[in-house]
Amino acid sequence: MGGQPMFILSEDSERTRGDDAQSSNISAGKAVSESVRTTLGPRGMDKMLVSDDGDVVITNDGATILDEMDIEHPAAQMLVEVAETQEEEVGDGTTTASILAGELLSKAENLLEDDVHPTTIVEGYHEAAQIAQAAIEDNVIATEPDDEQLLQVAESSMTGKGTGELAAGDLAQTVVDAVQQVSTTDGVDRDAITVHTQVGAATSATELVEGVIVDEDRLSEEMPRSAEDAAIAIIEEDLEVKESNIDAEYQVSNVDQLNAAIEAETEQLAEYAKAIAETDADVVFIDGDVDDRVASDLVKEGLLVFDGVDGDDIDAVGAATGASRVGSVETLENDDLGSADSVSVEKFADDELVFIEGGAASEAVTIFARGSTEHVVDEIERSLNDALDVVTAALDAGGVVGGAGAIEIIIANQVRDEAASIEGRKQLAVEAFADAVDVLPRTLAENTGMDPIDALVDLRAAHDGGTAAGLISEGQTGTVADPIEHGVLDPAAVKREAIDSATEASTMIVRIDDVIASN
Numbered sequence: 285m286g287g288q289p290m291f292i293l294s295e296d297s298e299r300t301r302g303d304d305a306q307s308s309n310i311s312a313g314k315a316v317s318e319s320v321r322t323t324l325g326p327r328g329m330d331k332m333l334v335s336d337d338g339d340v341v342i343t344n345d346g347a348t349i350l351d352e353m354d355i356e357h358p359a360a361q362m363l364v365e366v367a368e369t370q371e372e373e374v375g376d377g378t379t380t381a382s383i384l385a386g387e388l389l390s391k392a393e394n395l396l397e398d399d400v401h402p403t404t405i406v407e408g409y410h411e412a413a414q415i416a417q418a419a420i421e422d423n424v425i426a427t428e429p430d431d432e433q434l435l436q437v438a439e440s441s442m443t444g445k446g447t448g449e450l451a452a453g454d455l456a457q458t459v460v461d462a463v464q465q466v467s468t469t470d471g472v473d474r475d476a477i478t479v480h481t482q483v484g485a486a487t488s489a490t491e492l493v494e495g496v497i498v499d500e501d502r503l504s505e506e507m508p509r510s511a512e513d514a515a516i517a518i519i520e521e522d523l524e525v526k527e528s529n530i531d532a533e534y535q536v537s538n539v540d541q542l543n544a545a546i547e548a549e550t551e552q553l554a555e556y557a558k559a560i561a562e563t564d565a566d567v568v569f570i571d572g573d574v575d576d577r578v579a580s581d582l583v584k585e586g587l588l589v590f591d592g593v594d595g596d597d598i599d600a601v602g603a604a605t606g607a608s609r610v611g612s613v614e615t616l617e618n619d620d621l622g623s624a625d626s627v628s629v630e631k632f633a634d635d636e637l638v639f640i641e642g643g644a645a646s647e648a649v650t651i652f653a654r655g656s657t658e659h660v661v662d663e664i665e666r667s668l669n670d671a672l673d674v675v676t677a678a679l680d681a682g683g684v685v686g687g688a689g690a691i692e693i694i695i696a697n698q699v700r701d702e703a704a705s706i707e708g709r710k711q712l713a714v715e716a717f718a719d720a721v722d723v724l725p726r727t728l729a730e731n732t733g734m735d736p737i738d739a740l741v742d743l744r745a746a747h748d749g750g751t752a753a754g755l756i757s758e759g760q761t762g763t764v765a766d767p768i769e770h771g772v773l774d775p776a777a778v779k780r781e782a783i784d785s786a787t788e789a790s791t792m793i794v795r796i797d798d799v800i801a802s803n
Contacts, residue, residue, distance in 0.1 A: 309359035309793050310389045316355065316363040317386020320346045320379050325728045326443040326757045328379075342659050345666045346379030347371040359793050366789045370781055374681070375673020376441055377778035380724060381786050387723040388790035391716035396794075400709050406791040408713020411706065412699050413787040415714075416721070417780060419698040423691060424776050425768065427683035434460045436771040437678045438671045440687050443757075455664075458492050458651055459671040463679065465494065465649045472676045476648045478600070479668050481661040482632050485654040490664070493650040495624065495641035496604040498597040500569075502629060502636065503579050503589040510628040511588050515621040516640075517565040518598060518607045522572035523556045523591075557581030559613045567627045569593045569601050588627065590638065604640055604648040674775050681777035688754025688767040689725030691779055693743050696721040728755045732762035739764065 322329045323344035333341040333352040350364045367378040438456035466476040480497045556578045567588045574591040607622025625642025655661035685691045699718035729739035742764045746753035754767035
């Protein structure tokens with residue numbers, strides 16, 4: 285080729301190779317981890333996230349923080365995906381997974397500087413992760429948690445998430461009641477639980493509704509506000525004058541013809557209300573529009589009707605009451621009707637909410653969450669959803685383990701013990717994995733106001749003495765104590781997923797030695 289260089293990338297492309305690529309990716313991953321580190325634990329702090337539009341989110345939920353942040357670096361985005369996976373799989377532990385992934389990268393950086401090959405690090409991390417998973421399995425307290433343990437799991441999840449310790453206890457009981465309401469021999473139907481938020485009261489006003497809540501207004505203020513032993517219809521049709529599919533003109537030459545046309549139109553509209561009234565329906569949900577004349581006739585029939593109901597609410601009402609959707613009033617029959625013990629319309633400030641309770645609706649439940657401001661109810665909603673997910677995971681996915689950093693100390697100790705039997709440089713990676721896991725109790729100690737080194741030493745000493753120990757928040761600081769005795773429990777599934785997702789993300793980043801960016 286005459287010694288001329290061959291260019292295979294465009295002039296606008298940027299390429300980073302070797303140590304520079306590894307260093308850049310690891311630094312980005314560590315930065316993401318550090319951004320959520322101070323939020324871990326019951327004494328964790330909140331983050332205020334402000335968008336370009338001025339929207340404000342205040343939270344210490346790891347998944348929400350990372351989702352709201354405008355992260356561009358591709359390696360950093362991989363840690364965001366860790367949080368997303370954790371959230372999708374078990375609903376909680378996103379901060380734990382992100383912090384662990386960042387620390388694994390930090391330890392890998394030290395190994396790379398000592399000339400340990402990336403493949404060796406990857407193999408060591410995966411072997412250590414298997415040891416960690418075995419340690420979790422060996423220390424499961426109960427594969428079928430009882431009511432008290434479920435309450436402790438929910439409270440542990442919610443403590444420190446903007447709910448306050450006293451509120452967390454009350455909300456935890458609501459969460460457990462909701463999960464048990466939809467729990468069967470086949471498992472927990474998590475989709476049957478929804479959280480509906482409403483601003484305007486203290487958190488203590490949160491309650492469990494055995495049914496569903498929809499945000500809809502009555503078709504007319506003259507309609508009743510409630511119905512007992514209600515038969516419910518769902519109609520997917522506009523109750524208006526039918527329009528022709530073709531363009532046509534009608535010439536009216538006298539008053540009689542005009543009156544006849546108006547009368548025919550009125551009769552057509554009257555048929556809508558008449559057809560509904562001929563069934564046993566008491567309450568009607570319509571996804572389309574309703575003519576004012578039809579509304580007047582429905583008022584005369586004493587029906588409670590909601591129009592313009594959106595698709596999600598239609599789905600919720602149908603699933604909760606057993607009502608079948610019908611595409612036309614003419615085809616509506618009693619067999620299509622659902623049922624509920626009561627349907628009531630309640631007013632909150634300027635909003636009207638429809639409560640559909642009992643009967644077939646009792647198969648679905650709604651947590652009606654209250655809070656003094658929009659920011660408060662948003663954080664309570666996130667906390668409730670996390671708690672619902674972890675209680676579900678505790679029941680359906682392998683029981684519970686001691687929280688407050690106890691299981692992490694057990695994992696780190698077991699990984700170190702087994703590292704001695706691993707030959708070659710891979711042993712260094714396994715030991716580094718154990719050191720990385722220590723970051724979780726160390727971070728808990730920092731956020732609780734304890735000296736992290738002293739706390740870690742005390743934790744290891746307690747475990748070496750055969751005592752389960754974690755960092756229990758007490759007053760303005762913390763103490764080393766048995767988390768099981770203090771009722772601090774976590775689902776084993778959360779720990780398993782955090783180990784797996786953090787290991788996968790960190791090893792994938794460590795293996796990258798060439799970054800090619802096209803502009």
